[in-house]
Amino acid sequence: MQIVVELVVSADEYLKQYSYPAAIVTTHSRDGRRVRFPANILRPYVTHSGIHGVFRISFDSNGKFRAIEKL
Numbered sequence: 001m002q003i004v005v006e007l008v009v010s011a012d013e014y015l016k017q018y019s020y021p022a023a024i025v026t027t028h029s030r031d032g033r034r035v036r037f038p039a040n041i042l043r044p045y046v047t048h049s050g051i052h053g054v055f056r057i058s059f060d061s062n063g064k065f066r067a068i069e070k071l
Helices: 011-018 039-045
Strands: 002-009 025-029 034-038 051-061 065-070
Touching: 002 011, 002 025, 011 039, 025 039, 034 039, 039 051, 039 065
Parallel strands: none
Antiparallel strands: 002 051, 025 034, 051 065
């Protein structure tokens, strides 16, 4: 299963809400589904200005994270 999400998160917001180990991001995919995923998968994409972009996130059939890619 794959979802595509667009994220705009400032660096301050990321640090406040998503920097702890068990943090969960809740957002909507481009097709309107509500999705939740571990915030730590975004770490490679965090810059000084935060996280900005469109991402494809892949999950296995059990809903476990497999991969993320910035589009």
